[in-house]
Amino acid sequence: MSWLLTFSRSTVGAKAIMALTGAAMYGFLIVHMAGNLLVFSGTPELHNHHSVFLHSFPELIWPARAGLLLAIVAHIFSWVNLRMRSSAARPVAYKVKQSRASTLYSRTMQLSGPVILVFVVVHLLNLTSGNIHPGFRMQGAAGAALPVGVPGAAEAFGSPAAYENTVALLSQPLWGVFYIVANLLLGLHLFHGGYAMCRTLGLSGERQQGLAKLLASGVTALIVGGNVAIAAAILLGLVK
Amino acid sequence: MKLTLNVWRQKDRRSPGSFVKYAVNDVSEHMSFLEMLDVLNEKLQTEGQDPVAFEHDCREGICGSCGFMVDGRPHGPMPRTTVCQLHMRSFKDGDELVLEPFRAAAFPIIRDLVVDRGSLDRIVGAGGFVSVNTGSAPEANSTPVPKSVADKSFDNAACIQCGACVAACPNAAAMLFTSAKMQHLNVLPQGEPEKYERATNMVLQMDKEGFGHCTWHGECAEACPKGIPLSSIAAMNMDFNVGNLLRTPPTSGGDGGG
């Protein structure tokens, strides 16, 4: 397996790992966003059922969580490795340096990345563990939300009341705005990341360059648009 | 016209450097940028000072010797133009310019604006060739090469090894250079047999030299005086990834060693 080590340590290989792990996270985000669109169904139970449904397959959900965690760790690890190399590659900075081709997206990758990491942690504390939440509630039988502090029903596998928790959190203006801003930053990262992913994996020839940009912007718009729509709708009181 | 230059002066590889300000008068708009520096150097020498060292040779934009930063851009403000072909009509009276060497750990400064780009030669030496000894070539027309393929190869072969891509890259990466030298050969039938080994060896040598990675800003392709496209890097990635993840490398030592 020394070839794998050589590969992952090389600049091109490490970048490929970032692209592959990025692709995995892209996939997760699409599914996550699609599931959350259930808040628009108007029936809290449906949204809550979806969460219970996912939790009813521990043999799938734990490996998936582990895989996602591994992807995040590999993504960050590769980035740190590459970042250290590129700092070493130019030890003395220019006195004057003009940028002619880079974009807002490409330049903010290293800012948007860590911000997203912070956001993910906050998001987990908000809605998965409930450590940071104005009134975290669990589900009872048939997807009904229980009062704050009451543990969930056995048949709901201790699932949080996803719908009620989300609405309670995002209807608070500060949290609502925070989620919207975080998602827009995510969008910056996803757009350049998606484009870079295609090219890093070598899938993008001269003609496909436009295609890569189109694909990256389309999927980014879908994920960010969906997420922001949820937060905005709750913030504006359209979903209660 | 009159110009003010802030030039990086550094005596040798070890000494620290600093910016020194020079005024250059009587600059004609028909001068090339290097001729303007010639005029400055003539003046410095008659005043008993050391001339500004800068690399140059053909002064026709093909040898790739010249290159330094003019106001934060490799080869200066004109697109697709090396600094030897840049003319003073691109500037105006009273301009103040900063002249700085290409900065990268893999390009140690030798003196003033002169850097050591031997790392680029070593990347070529790692695999940027077709293993064909003199005399063993088949008849030239025995392998037709579609025009589109020959053109694509040529687009990459146009690289003049000046190092502007490295200088422009925020990560001081040599991705555009390495990919150009690689894709020049990889797309041709003559280069096909060694395609994946070439990709692996050249990328690993590039890493060993201490260049950075690609973050797809596209600064390199923008700065390239010969217009090497960014897609060459994508093609290099493809060859490296396929070669390393999907293919079994040939056993080394062909004479029954393994």
Place this chain on the structure above:
Amino acid sequence: MELNSRVPEGPIETAWSRHKFNMKLVNPANRRKYSVIVVGSGLAGAAAAATLGEQGYNVACFCFQDSPRRAHSIAAQGGINAAKNYQNDGDSVYRLFYDTVKGGDFRAREQNVYRLAELSVNIIDQAVAQGVPFAREYGGLLANRSFGGAQVSRTFYARGQTGQQLLLGAYQALERQISAGKVKMFARHEMLELVEVDGRARGIVARCLDTGEVKSFVADAVCLATGGYSNVFFLSTNAKGCNVTSTWRAHKKGALFANPCFTQIHPTCIPQSGDYQSKLTLMSESLRNDGRVWVPKDPADCGKNPKDIPEESRDYYLERKYPSFGNLSPRDIASRAAKQVCDEGRGVGPAVGGVRRGVYLDFADAVKRLGKGSVSEKYGNLFEMYDRITGEDPYDVPMRMYPAPHYTMGGLWVDYHLMSTVPGCFVLGEANFSDHGANRLGASALMQGLADGYFVIPFTLADYLAGVKPGGLDATHAAFKDAEGAVNARTQQFLGIKGKRTVDSFHRELGYLMWDKCGMGRNRAGLEEAIQRIPAIREEFWKNLTVGGTGLELNQSLEKAGRVADFLEFGELMCIDALAREESCGGHFREEYQDDGEAKRNDAEFQYAAAWGFNGVGVAPTLNKEPLSFNYVKPVTRSYK
């Protein structure tokens, strides 16, 4: 000195094959015992170093540039000739041989030229196998074009950068041998002395330009592939670093210098725009296929906007004087005609030193006839380059052109084995004198460099090495210590003058004098004047030069000082040769010997190669003559009327 050219006897068509069989070989197992020095990394040097490395010799290769890929072969634009006859238009090895001998105005050695034509086909095969992206037809096969007035399409090309692509092929082969450990590359090293031991070339002394360190390198043979000396004119199309140093220093150690007055002036270069000018830029000759050359009839019109000069006031002088070839007249003829009209005061463009030196190359008719799109397709990149340099748009204003020194046919005298008169010192490519006679055909320089490097030297060097014992010497030998001492002493001399004038100012002074007296047109009075004045410039150089800094650092003024010092000695020899050759042939035009502007060759008295021996600086050199015989191509007068 009796010059033995060692040309094989017998029919010319089989001479090289027979000779190859008769030459001695070095057993593959013994090759690693021999070491070879190659100075220069252009087409000839890189090809030789790579090939010798592949064959198993220990090779050390030197170049003054920071990378072997930057050698000036890189700048060749047009193409490379080869007798492949892919176009089925009647080409053959014999025809390429015939054209080259005739084009050289019967001043080249027939057997060398035949071998060159014969090897031309192997070069194309080799280059294609290396991945050189030559132009191709849609069917995927190689494309050709006719070049420089040739009547067959035998020129292979790679857009406007055939030189770069061929050099990259050789450079990549060289890098392959470097990483295999068979060639040791010394970039940023300048050869400053040839070292002889027991009458054989046994090494060189070189200065590392990065650190200033002066070092000896020992070998069993030395190959010089260091290009031409056009920079003796200061302004030329050569790269700034091109110099005569290695060949001149070998000359001072006994290698004869042949035909130094044979220089080629290229007719289409961008004219000088001011006194600060550092070099001239060549524009491809292909422009003359569609552009029309003219100047105003009346000198009073020269300052006017060309658009305001009516048709009847224009002199299309090439079309007028040479109705059958017109604007496509050969290089030397077109160049001289341009000089003539400018000397008459009818030149155009900015006046430099009081004289306008430029003629119009007008595309207005071509645009009318073919349309702007079609003209742009053919010449777009050249027009862009012109615009970039001059700030003028050739679609709108006619281009201005003037001839410039471009290539030198003269060089160190070599025999059929490419060995100079110093045993073990071989000379390849433009640095030798052998194949182009008095004038080189377009697209033949690349051919010669690669033929010498890939296909000649591997055989002839083996023949030499097989006759000598390898090694047995190291750099502690007195000959090396003496040479190092001479280099160091010269460095100290340059640094110690502490005068007022810069190296460039002396180089410019010499260059203008050479261009004026020994350029496109030469005459006795002018040459005698130059022979008087050069020693005076040299004397002032050694008294009033300023070189700052030290010898132990990157010191570009010091490097230049060494090169200019050699040009100051060499320029004198060039004028002496031009004075001695009392005829006009090829690039050498003696104004006294002409028939109404046409060169008058004198075969009865001057059908020889003039190989000069060095007797000391400022001392008259010795002329040795190698008589030339033409058994296959009978000398005729060139006429393009």
